[in-house]
Amino acid sequence: MSETPLLQADRLVRHFRTPQGKVQAVDGVSLTIARGEAVALVGESGSGKSTLARMLVCLEQPTSGALRFGEHDVTRGRGAGLRAVRRNVSMVFQDPYASLDGHLPIGRSVEEPMIVHRIGTAAERAAKVAELLDAVGLDPEMASRRPTALSGGQRQRVAIARAIALDPELVVLDEPVSALDVSVQAQVLNLLADLRERYGLAYLFVSHDLGVVRHVAERTAVMQLGRIVEEGPTEQLFAEPRHPYTIALLSSAMEIDAEDERIVLDGDPPSPLRPPSGCRFRTRCFRADAVCAEQDPALRGEGDRGVACHHPGPLAARELAGRT
Numbered sequence: 001m002s003e004t005p006l007l008q009a010d011r012l013v014r015h016f017r018t019p020q021g022k023v024q025a026v027d028g029v030s031l032t033i034a035r036g037e038a039v040a041l042v043g044e045s046g047s048g049k050s051t052l053a054r055m056l057v058c059l060e061q062p063t064s065g066a067l068r069f070g071e072h073d074v075t076r077g078r079g080a081g082l083r084a085v086r087r088n089v090s091m092v093f094q095d096p097y098a099s100l101d102g103h104l105p106i107g108r109s110v111e112e113p114m115i116v117h118r119i120g121t122a123a124e125r126a127a128k129v130a131e132l133l134d135a136v137g138l139d140p141e142m143a144s145r146r147p148t149a150l151s152g153g154q155r156q157r158v159a160i161a162r163a164i165a166l167d168p169e170l171v172v173l174d175e176p177v178s179a180l181d182v183s184v185q186a187q188v189l190n191l192l193a194d195l196r197e198r199y200g201l202a203y204l205f206v207s208h209d210l211g212v213v214r215h216v217a218e219r220t221a222v223m224q225l226g227r228i229v230e231e232g233p234t235e236q237l238f239a240e241p242r243h244p245y246t247i248a249l250l251s252s253a254m255e256i257d258a259e260d261e262r263i264v265l266d267g268d269p270p271s272p273l274r275p276p277s278g279c280r281f282r283t284r285c286f287r288a289d290a291v292c293a294e295q296d297p298a299l300r301g302e303g304d305r306g307v308a309c310h311h312p313g314p315l316a317a318r319e320l321a322g323r324t
């Protein structure tokens with residue numbers, strides 16, 4: 001029998017009521033994360049990645065759908081289930097300037113989750129803070145410094161140390177390197193890979209940057225206007241994307257042939273206030289036809305590969321012709 005997944009989201013929906021109408025930020029997403037697994041969630045700005053991530057850590061309540069953490073039903077984010085999530089799931093945000101308290105010495109920021117959860121004596125916590133700072137590549141002597149005395153990369157290392165202070169099972173990383181210089185990004189990604197191995201962590205890695213997730217996650221889910229439109233093992237998905245949206249994202253993220261021809265998405269994404277009828281990608285899709293305007297394609301697939309498209313398949317040479 002297969003093991004209970006660490007996290008299981010079933011048709012999660014999150015709509016926001018606004019003066020302009022109902023924003024369909026997340027609209028029926030199912031996602032499973034196994035113990036120790038690293039899953040990437042990618043998509044353009046506004047596709048609903050952060051809203052989904054916030055639901056998965058119980059910071060946001062779903063409008064409908066179900067969420068399980070291990071054996072717990074945490075859909076309503078209450079009771080023993082919520083306590084299990086608070087203890088075993090942590091989050092790292094894009095901006096370490098905002099996520100760390102500027103008035104606190106960094107050692108204290110790292111210690112804080114242990115204080116809140118009443119873990120260890122002061123001496124034990126101090127030892128754990130030193131271990132954590134060392135694990136993220138910082139000198140434990142730096143514990144008394146304030147975040148303002150640190151570089152952006154060092155600050156993100158502190159945020160990561162804090163996120164693993166309670167030995168969580170899952171860390172949700174929301175654009176963890178996009179605020180950092182390119183040269184520092186690779187160092188932090190390497191650190192995350194090391195920590196995962198050392199502590200047996202599972203990751204949900206949220207990023208608009210496909211290049212970043214390629215080497216950190218074994219499975220990738222692609223989000224577009226509140227839905228997952230394609231998912232699969234990262235290597236397969238990058239080598240042979242089948243949804244036109246994934247193809248376009250990948251071709252803008254990297255050169256797809258020697259001629260440097262690219263698929264370019266026309267215009268801005270439609271508003272989640274008024275998603276197009278049928279397939280939500282059809283207004284910008286190079287394969288769209290009448291059926292796409294009428295029928296909403298379900299996510300279908302074989303094994304661990306899935307795609308929600310009426311015309312899935314690798315990019316054909318004729319589809320590139322005439323495009324720049």
Ligand SMILES: Nc1ncnc2c1ncn2[C@@H]1O[C@H](COP(=O)(O)OP(=O)(O)OP(=O)(O)O)[C@@H](O)[C@H]1O
Nearest residue numbers: 016018023025044045046047048049050051052272
């Ligand atoms: N509290 C809220 N009230 C109203 N609309 C919201 C709220 N939070 C998010 N949205 C809207 O939901 C949609 C999805 O936003 P979300 O931040 O989840 O996307 P994202 O893919 O993470 O994008 P980004 O990378 O820009 O944060 C956007 O249109 C956003 O404006």
